[in-house]
Amino acid sequence: MHCSVSISRESSRNSLTSSSSVSSVESKQLALNDNTNLPSAASKLKQETISSQHVSPASSVVSSKSTTGRRHRADTANIKEYGVCYKRLGEGSTAIVMITRKGDKVYAIKQFRKQKRTESEKDYMKKLTSEFCISSTFSHPNIVETIDLVLDDKKRYSTVMEYCPGGDLFGCIMSGCMTEREKACCFKQMMQGVAYLHSVGVAHRDIKPENLLLAADGTVKITDFGVSDVFRFVWESQCHKSRGLMGSEPYIAPEAFEQKEYWGAAIDIWSTGIVLYCLWMEGLVWHRAKKTEAAFASYVRTRSKQQFDLFSKLPAEPRRLVYAILDPNPATRPTAEDVLNDPWVQSIDVCQHGIGASGERHRHLPASCKV
Structure with missing residues (x-):
């Protein structure tokens, strides 16, 4: 279950914007x-x-x-x-x-x-x-x-x-300069941060590229806990559900639109799946995860056979993981630890101070892409 992790707009052709307007990358922080x-x-x-x-x-x-x-x-x-x-x-x-x-x-x-x-x-x-x-x-x-x-x-x-001088991941995505290796590095760092939050009983509830900041060395850092929820206290063995429609619509899980109460950690995981898609396709797959929206309704119909058209251009491993994460049923959606234990995610090289294991410099900063 999403509550027990141990410590340890409608298509890709649209620009990466959401229901909240994008200001300067520094002020997003x-x-x-x-x-x-x-x-x-x-x-x-x-x-x-x-x-x-x-x-x-x-x-x-x-x-x-x-x-x-x-x-x-x-x-x-x-x-x-x-x-x-x-x-x-x-x-x-x-x-x-x-x-x-x-x-x-x-x-x-x-x-x-x-x-x-x-x-x-x-x-x-x-x-x-x-x-x-x-x-x-x-x-x-x-x-x-x-x-x-x-x-x-x-x-x-x-x-x-x-202070994170590199701005946010939104700016880096829109620069179009990252390699697939660098995109994967950013995704894994985000998942490490999300796994930590869930391990201490906190759901962020507004995971999106604008809330993923870049330190001077390119380290990805989660920020803005204005709508976060504590779903398990340290003295509790059981979790409680969260309430209220929070976050930015394109990243919100379907159950939050349909139910008054939901598992906050599962909401975060759904959002990470949307971010994964954004990293590779530089756009949003739908405006909101509601069946009244054509793109989402098409996804629900075609998901079992993994034939959703807008996912077809994703590389094989990110595509497989996006289908797994964007499970409309929160009960069978993977946890953050499940995602981190995925074979592909395990194989991702996370840079240290902006340098990959092979000595290559990761360009996680928009400034790195300027000609």
Whole structure:
């Protein structure tokens, strides 16, 4: 089952766009999602727990130092501790995006909006801290590091994160410069990050190329946990289902459109299958996975014989895996660990600091493709 992983637009001819517009690749890293129907995570990091339901202003920022050295305290740090803002990337409905520099350190800053007059402090703090409290517990090379929750001089909260100068995978896909080896490397890195999230009981619920960032050395990192859900707490052996239609429509699994409750991890796996298709075909296979959509209805009819026309141009191994991952039945859909144990995925060479096993440089950065 998808809940028990152990730790360990309608065709390929369309451009790679989704229901949410694409802004600069740097600001995608910091884009907030307006959906707030998600559990929050407690900040008791010494026990490495993640809890949901409610985050009070106190519990969201007060605790002793964690084993990772991150700070959660009543006297919240000031944003100036992370240097001076030297670049403002943009502004959305819920946050202002900027970059700060302190010495040779560069940080990505997500500065949240002010509290609305019609909004209670409790609701405001829940929306503001939930993403931070979930993401700040993660420690994995394929997950963007969330460093701190700070205040500016006007007492507005901001999240401090690792800065990924390579932009997002969307830009790299649209550049059309990656080899099949490099595409496979990006896919496997994404799956490693997804497997880690599921191992600690978190479903991302918005996996897409815009939320896959590229570090300076080309490492793929998952970001934006604004609609993430905790489906299993560390003290639980059983998982619970997620609720609410979250994410970007082309990447959402069919059961999320049809059911009020669904397995969050299975939703993520479906999204990775769409990303796999995007990597090779540089487009989206359908606008939404609903039978009222012609492309998806055709896929459902032809899947058993693997004769879906839009998959015919995929190479043999990615095509086989896409059919397996895009299983309309979440009960028989593979888990992240299943995908990582697939023979083809096992054979994929993941680069280290941008260098493959044979010494070749992987071009995961859009800048690498400029003539």
